[in-house]
Amino acid sequence: MGFVDMQCPKCGAKIREKCNAWAYGSPIKSCPKCGSEFIDKRFREVAVEGFDTRSTDPVLYLKGFGLFLAFTTVCAVLLVFMINFMGGYPTKLVGCLVLCAFASLVCLVLFICTKLGLGEKDNAKHLEESEKRLQNKEYVKKLEEYGYDIPDKYK
Numbered sequence: 110m111g112f113v114d115m116q117c118p119k120c121g122a123k124i125r126e127k128c129n130a131w132a133y134g135s136p137i138k139s140c141p142k143c144g145s146e147f148i149d150k151r152f153r154e155v156a157v158e159g160f161d162t163r164s165t166d167p168v169l170y171l172k173g174f175g176l177f178l179a180f181t182t183v184c185a186v187l188l189v190f191m192i193n194f195m196g197g198y199p200t201k202l203v204g205c206l207v208l209c210a211f212a213s214l215v216c217l218v219l220f221i222c223t224k225l226g227l228g229e230k231d232n233a234k235h236l237e238e239s240e241k242r243l244q245n246k247e248y249v250k251k252l253e254e255y256g257y258d259i260p261d262k263y264k
């Protein structure tokens with residue numbers, strides 16, 4: 110879960126909207142204060158723009174896992190070396206080691222979750238909502254006016 114902070118370009122009202130980590134939702138917003146409409150392209154209309162690869166591609170996390178694991182190994186080797194040959198070690202190095210090990214673990218968990226398709230149900234729900242919005246011809250027209258390339262099946 111997350112949120113996106115916006116500001117109405119007309120009246121300057123600050124708006125905060127809840128969304129998932131990839132901001133799947135309609136990019137067309139209307140200000141609750143003055144009612145004017147504006148666009149926020151940080152939001153992703155998934156039926157038009159597709160899913161964020163970070164929510165569908167496990168390889169990204171596998172790469173992250175490999176990278177952080179390599180850093181962890183380097184830190185560990187350095188630490189052992191320093192303890193054995195220099196009689197001491199900087200605490201920063203230990204911090205680095207712990208941080209890298211933790212990051213690689215997070216990547217591994219995310220890899221497994223993405224690989225198993227644990228986010229697919231959530232993605233399917235967002236796609237369904239997106240397709241529902243696109244059944245509205247006026248909405249599609251607005252998106253086109255804002256510069257979105259709409260697939261023919263929604264026109």
Ligand SMILES: [Zn+2]
Pocket residue numbers: 117118119120121122140141142143144145
């Ligand atoms: Zn406003």
